[in-house]
Amino acid sequence: xxxxxxxxxxxxxxxxxxxxxxxxxxxxxxxxxxxxxxxxxxxxxxxxxxxxxxxxxxxxxxxxxxxxxxxxxxxxxxxxxxxxxxxxxxxxxxxxxxxx
Numbered sequence: 001x002x003x004x005x006x007x008x009x010x011x012x013x014x015x016x017x018x019x020x021x022x023x024x025x026x027x028x029x030x031x032x033x034x035x036x037x038x039x040x041x042x043x044x045x046x047x048x049x050x051x052x053x054x055x056x057x058x059x060x061x062x063x064x065x066x067x068x069x070x071x072x073x074x075x076x077x078x079x080x081x082x083x084x085x086x087x088x089x090x091x092x093x094x095x096x097x098x099x100x
Contacts, residue, residue, distance in 0.1 A: 032058060063092055070096045 012077050016024070024042045030036030047056035059065045070080055080096060082089050 063095065066092055067095045 020049045030038065032040040035041060044056040044058055048054060056066075059068060070088075074080060074096075080088075080093070
């Protein structure tokens, strides 16, 4: 039986196809922090347009996304309410504590 589920918890869980690897090799690249990467710029523009927002931000890691969301929604000294079994609580909460 073939499973159609894709495990996106880690980039090491899934293997890129030959087509994906070829696209990565052929992609134009640049420094995304200086807004010089055309692929990232296009991705951000498309995401912003889809969501009806003036701009979007590229965050390459789930951990980075979680930390940014906590720091945007909570001020120093405030509490984060999450399930005790959540990955954020078990593995990422120190980042939020250090970011305050």
